[in-house]
Amino acid sequence: MITKVKGTQDFLDLTLFNFLLAEAKNHFALYNFIEIATPILEHTELFKRSLGLETDVVSKEMYTLADDEEESICLRPEVTASCVRAFVNNGIQQTPWKIFTWGPMFRHERPQKGRFRQFHQIDMEIIGSQSIYQDVHFLKMLDRFFAETLKLDTYGLLINFLGCREDRAAYKKKLYAYLEKQATAVCATCIIRKEKNIMRVFDCKSPDCQQVYKQAPRIADSLCPQCQLEWQQLRDNLEHLSISYSYTPTLVRGLDYYDKTVFEFVSSELGAQNAFCGGGRYNSLVKEVGGKEDEASLGTAIGIERILLLLERIKDKLTLPMLKPLYVVLPLSAEQHPLALLLADELQAREMCTDVLLDEASLKSMMRKVNKMGAKYALIVGPDEQKEQKVTVKNMMTGAEEKIAQRDLAQYLVR
Numbered sequence: 183m184i185t186k187v188k189g190t191q192d193f194l195d196l197t198l199f200n201f202l203l204a205e206a207k208n209h210f211a212l213y214n215f216i217e218i219a220t221p222i223l224e225h226t227e228l229f230k231r232s233l234g235l236e237t238d239v240v241s242k243e244m245y246t247l248a249d250d251e252e253e254s255i256c257l258r259p260e261v262t263a264s265c266v267r268a269f270v271n272n273g274i275q276q277t278p279w280k281i282f283t284w285g286p287m288f289r290h291e292r293p294q295k296g297r298f299r300q301f302h303q304i305d306m307e308i309i310g311s312q313s314i315y316q317d318v319h320f321l322k323m324l325d326r327f328f329a330e331t332l333k334l335d336t337y338g339l340l341i342n343f344l345g346c347r348e349d350r351a352a353y354k355k356k357l358y359a360y361l362e363k364q365a366t367a368v369c370a371t372c373i374i375r376k377e378k379n380i381m382r383v384f385d386c387k388s389p390d391c392q393q394v395y396k397q398a399p400r401i402a403d404s405l406c407p408q409c410q411l412e413w414q415q416l417r418d419n420l421e422h423l424s425i426s427y428s429y430t431p432t433l434v435r436g437l438d439y440y441d442k443t444v445f446e447f448v449s450s451e452l453g454a455q456n457a458f459c460g461g462g463r464y465n466s467l468v469k470e471v472g473g474k475e476d477e478a479s480l481g482t483a484i485g486i487e488r489i490l491l492l493l494e495r496i497k498d499k500l501t502l503p504m505l506k507p508l509y510v511v512l513p514l515s516a517e518q519h520p521l522a523l524l525l526a527d528e529l530q531a532r533e534m535c536t537d538v539l540l541d542e543a544s545l546k547s548m549m550r551k552v553n554k555m556g557a558k559y560a561l562i563v564g565p566d567e568q569k570e571q572k573v574t575v576k577n578m579m580t581g582a583e584e585k586i587a588q589r590d591l592a593q594y595l596v597r
């Protein structure tokens with residue numbers, strides 16, 4: 183038997199998945215985001231440049247392959263860089279460019295609860311907007327989506343402010359000096375990160391390390407006057423729009439490209455990897471990917487698998503699309519198969535959901551099957567019905583049977 187690839191999954195019931203996508207498309211359209219799609223294959227170089235060589239994603243989690251010219255291409259590990267590339271490649275002039283996209287992403291990491299090697303995200307980006315009020319508007323859009331559209335009730339919003347590039351350069355020195363004094367108190371991974379990508383030490387899961395980082399200097403305490411002002415405006419206006427949040431100084435997000443605002447929506451129901459949506463502002467990515475000038479931007483990715491875990495628990499509260507009633511035609515022998523197809527075709531032409539049983543031997547086994555299928559009516563055609571141009575209609579709820587003229591069937595069923 184050939185099994186599915188490790189870290190992938192088959193979706194055999196897409197009701198919740200499609201509900202989430204439909205609601206997302208509807209909600210984000212209200213905020214004037216347009217949907218785009220970019221390729222799953224990209225040049226490996228794109229992610230090396232945008233994510234940074236020292237990130238886990240680039241150093242060990244990418245699925246890369248060589249294309250014809252022996253240039254390395256890869257399955258996209260995320261889609262923000264692709265959106266920025268699309269912005270630059272297509273010469274988009276009108277900013278802010280507000281877009282959303284969704285689809286599969288690929289990372290070769292250890293599979294765990296709610297985390298897959300092929301996973302799916304809904305992604306939103308605003309490219310070319312400086313205003314900190316844009317961040318507030320963006321967070322309000324997401325908060326409203328989670329709370330009101332998806333009716334999630336057990337989640338929180340974590341935010342932090344990483345300042346500008348200059349602020350971070352100064353801060354990294356302060357943090358380095360602090361960690362030098364703590365060298366014996368932190369784990370081996372943190373010691374390596376201190377040298378390679380120092381702000382990622384905060385992602386360490388070790389309680390001992392976290393204890394040390396509680397006392398560490400905070401980036402939001404070493405901001406330049408402009409960043410200080412924006413950080414204040416951000417918090418004031420989140421409160422103004424009644425968005426609850428908790429300031430989390432250790433939230434730095436895994437990727438190199440973030441500036442200023444970073445955030446995560448988290449749920450305690452998801453275990454250790456508790457974020458289901460994360461993002462922030464990035465102000466230098468456009469130039470990194472080949473644009474002429476930097477464009478202040480922000481974006482977020484929503485983890486579809488993780489949201490589905492949350493929705494699964496509350497699906498009774500959701501208004502999922504109603505299934506159409508099902509009608510099943512039961513030809514009692516092969517002689518009635520052509521008639522059964524004709525009757526089904528008439529109903530299907532009227533957009534009535536109809537199936538035909540063509541492989542069952544006896545009426546008994548057919549009725550058992552119709553029951554399992556959850557049909558509203560069984561439509562029985564045997565030799566008698568065929569002769570009389572009628573159909574025996576059985577109501578599967580009440581068990582009541584009635585013989586109806588074939589030409590009146592559709593009308594009878596929807597009466």
Ligand SMILES: [Zn+2]
Pocket residue numbers: 345346347348349405406407408409410
């Ligand atoms: Zn600054």
Ligand SMILES: [Zn+2]
Pocket residue numbers: 368369370371372386387388391
């Ligand atoms: Zn550590």
